[in-house]
Amino acid sequence: MNPTYESLKQELLNQDIKLSHQRLKILEFMASNVIHPTVDQVYQALHHEIPTLSKTTVYNTLNLFVEVGLCITLATEENEIRYDIHTFPHGHFKCKKCNQVYNVDIDSHAFTSKDLAHFEIHHQEVFYKGICEKCLLIQKL
Amino acid sequence: MNPTYESLKQELLNQDIKLSHQRLKILEFMASNVIHPTVDQVYQALHHEIPTLSKTTVYNTLNLFVEVGLCITLATEENEIRYDIHTFPHGHFKCKKCNQVYNVDIDSHAFTSKDLAHFEIHHQEVFYKGICEKCLLIQKL
DNA sequence: TTTCTTGTTTGTAATCATTACAGTCAATAT
DNA sequence: ATATTGACTGTAATGATTACAAACAAGAAA
Known part of the structure; x- marks a missing residue:
């Protein structure tokens, strides 16, 4: 039902997007944690593993994923944006x-x-x- | 279809909410401009008429209306909250x-x-x- | 009328999410 | 080895919202 990490990686390649370490880690997190995380949740989950990770990179990467159609955004009423890798209508x-x-x-x-x-x-x-x-x-x- | 200004005023009275000048003006604006405005739009529309109006008051008043069920909030993806006096499901x-x-x-x-x-x-x-x-x-x- | 009380309004400062930007870094091509 | 391109980082700026304390208004009590 959910797209796999491998298929998403392929999708990035198809769109001529470089598979940097940060991008792959963020993609992997999104694919295996379908919890509609905020940018901060993604950052908190990954910055231990990637100590140099910048929150700006998380923003840039997730917004890139949205642009190329890998993610959608979800506005809850609490004035925060959540990112969802689950792209089919639901x-x-x-x-x-x-x-x-x-x-x-x-x-x-x-x-x-x-x-x-x-x-x-x-x-x-x-x-x-x-x-x-x-x-x-x-x-x- | 939309609730009238008068019925909304009555609803405030029923809930023991004082009908201050600011509250009535904001209510009137919401009832006659069903455009799902942001706080800023309400403020811009009214502060010429009420020069002392504070944006904080607009926030307080609209959030009060939400609490007592006169308005609902609407989160668009642009990280802004809109207020809607149209409360039945739509x-x-x-x-x-x-x-x-x-x-x-x-x-x-x-x-x-x-x-x-x-x-x-x-x-x-x-x-x-x-x-x-x-x-x-x-x-x- | 004056005073008291209660609740409202105001303005400023603080907070929080997001974006802009410029310098640094990494990878690949030449 | 060098040049080029694009990605990453950190800080600063922005913009919406909230917190807070002082000023104000209205009504009740004296």
Whole structure:
């Protein structure tokens, strides 16, 4: 379902993007941690392993991935941008308790609205907020 | 369809919120300009009429309206928060050319997902991006 | 009217995410 | 070995938002 690290690497090569150490590490993190991280989360996860890593590089790299279509951005209401390597159409659910962002399968046919009949739609996003199953169970204890 | 200024005023009274001059002006602006404005847009629109108006007051007031359920917030990808007095479930479309945000009627039943069967959903938002009809016509000229 | 109390507004300063920029570094080609 | 190109880094700048304390307004009590 998720794209593999190898296929993503190939995609970068196809687009003539150099596979630098930093880029590969960030790509690897995104591919194996589908948690819709913020730039800071990526930086925190990697700067022990790459002590010279700069947060600017994380910004540059993730924005590059967005440009070439490897990632999409996700604006939660908390004024922070999250990056998602999961690029096929799907929705998101953010838990108000634990702040985790879940992927949600959506029937994309449900997306059409007659209000948009003459509009050109490039991107669509469905976003839910509430309490996730895990946190609901904890509440009941 | 949209709530009226008068009904919104009544709603504030019901919730024991004082009807100060600033609050009423901001409320009036939100009710008559359903353009999903940013804080800055509200401030720019009103500070000529209320020269002492502070941007902090606009923030405080709009966040108060959100707390009591008169407004909702809308996170566009540009790292800015917009405020919408239109509280019943609906979607949004943001034009990449003119940056205008349109309301879109949505059949909300279409968006239930089996992935969320045991989740508690408080809020749902459907967001489209692309080019609006107006800008498409201009392009063709 | 005066005083008191409560809550609102204001302006400045602080915070936080993001971007700009210029210098440094690394890899590859010549 | 040198030159060129592009990537990386760190600092500074920006812009939205929040924190905070002082000033202010309105109504209640004296």
